[in-house]
Amino acid sequence: MPKLLAMRGNEAVAYAAKYARVEVVAAYPITPQTIIVEKIDELISKGEMDAEMIHVESEHSALAATYGAAAGGVRAFTATSSHGLMYMYEVLWWTAGSRIPVVMAVVTRAMGPPWNIHVSHEDILATRDTGWLVSMAENNQEAFDLTLQMFRITEDPRVYLPGIVGLDGFILSHTVEPVELPDQETVDEFLPPRRQPYVMEPGEPKAMGNLVPDEYFEELRMDMQQSMENAVKVIREVGREYAKYFGRDYSELVECYKCSDADYIVAGTGSWMGDAKIAADKLREKGYRVGVMRLRWIRPFPWSDVREAAMSKKAVIVMDRSLSTGHAGPLFLELSSALEAKPSMIGVPAGIGGVDISYEDIERFTEKAIQLVEEHGRVYIPAMWYHLGKIFPTYPSSNVKLD
Amino acid sequence: MAVSESEQRRGVVAVIEPGGHKLPLSMAGPGAMGKTGYWRTQRPVVNYERCTGCYLCWLYCPDNVIEMVPGKGPRGQDIPVIDYDYCKGCGVCAAVCPVKAIDMVDESKFLAKEKEEGDGNA
Numbered sequence: 272m273p274k275l276l277a278m279r280g281n282e283a284v285a286y287a288a289k290y291a292r293v294e295v296v297a298a299y300p301i302t303p304q305t306i307i308v309e310k311i312d313e314l315i316s317k318g319e320m321d322a323e324m325i326h327v328e329s330e331h332s333a334l335a336a337t338y339g340a341a342a343g344g345v346r347a348f349t350a351t352s353s354h355g356l357m358y359m360y361e362v363l364w365w366t367a368g369s370r371i372p373v374v375m376a377v378v379t380r381a382m383g384p385p386w387n388i389h390v391s392h393e394d395i396l397a398t399r400d401t402g403w404l405v406s407m408a409e410n411n412q413e414a415f416d417l418t419l420q421m422f423r424i425t426e427d428p429r430v431y432l433p434g435i436v437g438l439d440g441f442i443l444s445h446t447v448e449p450v451e452l453p454d455q456e457t458v459d460e461f462l463p464p465r466r467q468p469y470v471m472e473p474g475e476p477k478a479m480g481n482l483v484p485d486e487y488f489e490e491l492r493m494d495m496q497q498s499m500e501n502a503v504k505v506i507r508e509v510g511r512e513y514a515k516y517f518g519r520d521y522s523e524l525v526e527c528y529k530c531s532d533a534d535y536i537v538a539g540t541g542s543w544m545g546d547a548k549i550a551a552d553k554l555r556e557k558g559y560r561v562g563v564m565r566l567r568w569i570r571p572f573p574w575s576d577v578r579e580a581a582m583s584k585k586a587v588i589v590m591d592r593s594l595s596t597g598h599a600g601p602l603f604l605e606l607s608s609a610l611e612a613k614p615s616m617i618g619v620p621a622g623i624g625g626v627d628i629s630y631e632d633i634e635r636f637t638e639k640a641i642q643l644v645e646e647h648g649r650v651y652i653p654a655m656w657y658h659l660g661k662i663f664p665t666y667p668s669s670n671v672k673l674d
Numbered sequence: 675m676a677v678s679e680s681e682q683r684r685g686v687v688a689v690i691e692p693g694g695h696k697l698p699l700s701m702a703g704p705g706a707m708g709k710t711g712y713w714r715t716q717r718p719v720v721n722y723e724r725c726t727g728c729y730l731c732w733l734y735c736p737d738n739v740i741e742m743v744p745g746k747g748p749r750g751q752d753i754p755v756i757d758y759d760y761c762k763g764c765g766v767c768a769a770v771c772p773v774k775a776i777d778m779v780d781e782s783k784f785l786a787k788e789k790e791e792g793d794g795n796a
Contacts (some may be wrong), residue, residue, distance in 0.1 A: 369697075375790055468695055468697055477699050478699065478700045479698060490696055494696040
């Protein structure tokens with residue numbers, strides 16, 4: 272029987288690793304991720320999880336050991352945040368380029384300095400170019416569900432790329448929510464034994480990552496791009512299968528809330544999109560038809576879903592908990608590109624470094640954006656910063672004057 | 675794991691395709707770069723009278739071109755046989771030989787001789 276328990280997001284992820292029968296976990300602690308690997312350690316020492324825990328001296332080694340174990344043929348897992356993720360950045364490329372399926376949780380957190388342990392998306396969004404699949408959870412149940420699915424997706428022969436499950440630091444990682452845990456037997460039916468393109472083992476010597484002619488290198492990258500395209504299909508299939516086994520459907524890469532009749536779309540990713548839905552309802556009471564488009568997947572980028580949901584709208588307001596300093600929020604850039612900036616586009620960097628953003632804040636800046644569109648017609652504002660209740664127009668400048 | 679014919683391009687075996695993927699892998703095999711013996715400027719020549727069959731040259735050869743043949747030495751000892759198609763003449767075997775049984779000889783002498791015999795492979 273599935274059971275409903277109250278747990279923090281970090282524990283939900285740890286349980287997903289247990290249900291996936293992960294055999295090797297290599298870890299180095301970093302706030303706010305630490306509870307994930309602590310919980311796994313606890314499950315191992317209680318005998319509830321049959322896995323090897325490797326305590327390493329750094330995050331670079333944490334992912335290197337996880338990747339090594341996975342290349343050796345076992346299901347392997349690790350988790351990190353912020354500075355830890357940056358420290359393992361090189362190994363992200365090694366893992367993806369080697370086509371070795373690995374699953375990692377990234378608990379989103381700001382990059383210092385100054386020191387800050389709170390939520391920001393600058394860490395996870397820095398993985399966009401590495402060849403990893405990247406997903407973002409809205410709540411603890413989704414953190415569990417995406418982790419479990421990520422094993423099946425990454426180990427699909429059409430994909431064979433590693434995958435990251437993102438969950439927001441503290442807002443999900445340390446907040447207790449009800450999470451439904453399935454039966455192990457059902458998980459075993461859903462998740463087939465591990466598959467991978469090759470196994471590094473004695474007896475069949477091979478060299479991985481050797482020097483190759485440049486044109487081979489480029490062809491390998493082309494293959495990864497093709498696999499990302501395949502991954503869109505695989506994510507839909509696995510999400511549909513997940514609904515059959517566990518009753519929750521993940522066949523959509525983008526979650527649309529009241530989008531169909533909306534004039535204005537609030538877009539973004541992560542836990543604060545729940546608040547955005549409340550803000551949309553409040554704005555609808557005021558007579559603005561607002562919908563919410565939540566990106567559950569960042570890589571592969573849900574290009575066609577985004578275009579279908581938002582191309583014909585009056586405006587798209589992009590909430591970015593991160594900034595590509597010197598331009599705009601990464602999600603704003605991605606969405607402007609996918610939508611060919613046909614709707615009015617307003618990028619709102621906000622909540623960076625864990626600054627609290629309530630549904631009232633979202634309501635406020637969305638209303639401001641709507642008013643600009645109503646006043647000026649088509650607007651393009653890359654970075655309309657929202658900070659402590661005020662709008663700060665910042666570089667790069669928009670096509671309308673903001674006060 | 676199969677290496678598809680079309681992917682065996684000259685020089686390297688680097689792209690292997692199980693499940694339709696190109697992978698950054700290469701499999702161990704002789705002479706992916708062609709016969710590299712012609713890079714040699716000095717040739718190791720074994721004096722089997724002196725050789726004790728200790729295996730040190732076999733162990734140290736960085737190109738794995740020395741094969742030990744059991745019991746074929748003049749005193750019934752195991753002896754090293756060097757594959758000159760791939761030996762690059764680095765001299766490590768001569769340097770580690772404890773009884774100085776391997777001499778490094780100028781390759782041009784052999785080339786001249788082979789040319790005379792019409793047997794040159796260079």
